[in-house]
Amino acid sequence: RHSFWRTDMASIGRHQKTFIVDKLKGLLLVAAIGIPLMYLALLAIDSFTYWWVYLLIGVIAFELLTQLIFPTIILPLFYKLKPLEDEDLMKRIGAIAERSGFAVKSILVMDASRKTGHTNAFFTGIGRAKRIVLYDSLLEKHSPEEIEAIFAHEAGHFKRKHILKGMFLSNAVTVFAVFLLWLIVESDTVTGIFGISEKYTILLYAGIFLSSIFTVLGWIDSFISRKWEFEAGRYAAQITGNPQPMIRALKNLSVSNLSNLSPHPLYAALYYSHPPSWERIEKLNGIVSNIDERKSRG
Secondary structure: OOOHHHHHHHHHHHHHHHHHHHHHHHHHHHHHHHHHHHHHHHHHHHHOOOHHHHHHHHHHHHHHHHHHHHHHHHHHOOOOOEEEOOHHHHHHHHHHHOOOOOOEEEEEEEEEHHOOOOOOOEEEEHHOEEEEEEHHHHHHHOHHHHHHHHHHHHHHHHOOHHHHHHHHHHHHHHHHHHHHHHHHHHHHHHHHHHOOHHHHHHHHHHHHHHHHHHHHHHHHHHHHHHHHHHHHHHHHHHHHOOOHHHHHHHHHHHHOOOOOOOOOOOHHHHOOOOOOOOHHHHHHHHHHHHHHHHHHHH
């Protein structure tokens, strides 16, 4: 009993240390990147009449740079990554990637279990920096067929061009937000309503106003994201030829990720980027019924 207590306390201590170290790394990273960017943004606002153009170029360039350096520089700061060693799983994932037209440099396993009990898999990076990353907990808690189905789902996002569409929508929102910020700051609207004249104070008020707009845009983004999740699920069922592994994977993911199985419909509609598991399983069961019906006709 005492041995178990000591082991448990040691584990808690390691988790606390990891949490603190990650927070410090995050703060240093934000400071190293955020402070220079903030300085350049404020310098542009002070120096140019149409500063929104320069600000916009900087924001989009930063987003593209982040996509390039995240898998190779930022992610390794917080997790240990190693190549996937399971040859059978490599072949399964490679076959799906090839059929989906997704050229990838490497498949990596991330030691996520040190920090969370969640399981996940994702694409990251663009161009030659593209990577497939699997949680080590995913390998432990799911069968090869389920992992293949999960990857096929992610490949579905690529095949249906959700990644490109998402980047386009993100950049469109960025253009809208930066231009609107410029209009508000350079107009007399805030000065007339609140009686303030300092540019940076007006900038702060404009930012608060934009945050309310982003709340509404977030609801729209959640709706689009859920729609894309259904499309990716349908693609996974089609390319693997069997929806059952994905259904089993969703059930296991719900357990591992402590998902709310019955969220309030309105809350889910506004804030859930992924449909509740039961809805996704219901859609997949519909695909199973269609397959069985076609087989019976054949």
